[in-house]
């Protein structure tokens with residue numbers, strides 16, 4: 001019987017989930033504090049942990065990290081409020097299976113649990129035949145995306161959709177133009193705009209299509225781990241290197257490597273990358289033997305790499321080599337005519353996954369989807385549609401199954417924040433026309449909200465690294481911590 005641990009400070013949620021999951025045939029336990037959860041996990045292994053993002057003692061990202069160090073194969077699902085979805089996305093990038101937003105719905109949580117356990121079983125089976133990997137300082141590799149974890153997407157049935165907007169047409173042209181060449185490409189765009197999908201599409205249209213597409217998220221790999229993950233290592237080259245290991249560049253030989261969040265690569269690894277770019281050779285950590293590699297490099301970033309070059313954080317020589325062709329993916333809110341095209345596509349996918357037959361969206365639901373800001377872009381839209389499909393009883397998705405934040409949006413957009421602050425509401429009678437709330441007139445709240453949003457933006461850009469964020473904001477770490485507390489920002 002599979003064991004599930006629930007960690008949530010809300011006793012009612014623990015009780016309800018325990019009762020519900022026991023009825024579904026799982027063995028369950030629950031605790032209300034992160035520390036208690038870790039104590040329990042030290043004593044016994046669980047196949048799956050359901051963990052609240054906002055615990056009183058430890059934040060969700062840190063909990064995930066500690067669980068994965070202790071039990072790399074344990075699947076983790078994060079529970080989050082909709083306003084924390086962007087943080088929750090970070091947990092997925094760092095190895096959580098998925099996140100579910102509150103309020104919790106039994107069907108949704110059960111579906112996610114089953115899918116997580118299935119994925120876990122599949123990767124355990126796969127890893128039986130895979131080469132042994134070891135991480136410095138840990139006994140077993142605990143990376144979220146062990147190589148070659150995120151390989152070609154389309155073989156598992158994911159279709160690449162183009163929209164109808166001008167941006168989409170241009171994107172299609174650029175992919176067709178660049179794919180047959182061997183040029184390096186840099187793809188920029190906000191989180192969830194489809195950078196990895198585009199990289200994969202380029203690979204699949206290239207003459208390398210029958211070889212591997214290896215995707216590595218440099219943001220999710222620790223500094224030490226990144227070197228070994230990318231370039232491999234030889235046995236004994238550091239504590240925990242129990243056997244020789246090929247890196248992603250070797251796996252991708254003949255194919256394409258996609259380096260996501262390239263800006264997070266440490267200086268040492270940047271130098272190694274430069275060598276690949278210049279000489280097309282890699283050297284495993286601890287080895288003095290060169291291995292020739294023929295790999296096309298596509299990188300992505302959602303930070304301003306030119307600015308990182310200006311600040312001396314990213315090497316200019318690498319930048320020029322990887323930026324042979326640059327593609328920018330527009331945020332979803334700037335290509336409104338594409339929203340429903342993607343929504344329909346995600347509806348079709350969700351119908352297949354959840355074995356449902358929802359026909360489409362009611363007009364009001366469509367309007368809400370078109371009006372929303374979509375901070376998390378296509379990824380957020382996909383999650384919203386999937387949840388709506390789960391919750392819909394009739395044939396069409398109605399507005400009331402959409403998250404409250406989409407039905408009545410109240411947020412500050414980054415652009416507005418730069419220019420000061422405006423709190424936006426929407427009047428249902430006048431879709432798309434923003435209504436400014438009373439509080440916008442309050443100068444104190446204007447500056448506080450602008451400060452809060454600026455902090456969030458910098459945190460996002462620095463991969464939620466508080467030291468880096470404090471540096472960029474030009475304040476000391478302690479001040480940043482105080483502000484995080486004051487503005488109720490939980491990382």
Ligand SMILES: Nc1ncnc2c1ncn2[C@@H]1O[C@H](COP(=O)(O)OP(=O)(O)OP(=O)(O)O)[C@@H](O)[C@H]1O
Nearest residue numbers: 159160161162190191192193194195196197378379
């Ligand atoms: N063109 C597309 N067609 C169909 N689905 C897409 C497309 N682009 C993106 N998606 C969906 O959106 C999700 C997010 O895309 P992707 O991971 O490529 O974004 P990203 O920009 O690389 O995100 P991040 O910067 O956070 O890593 C994907 O899982 C996929 O389901």
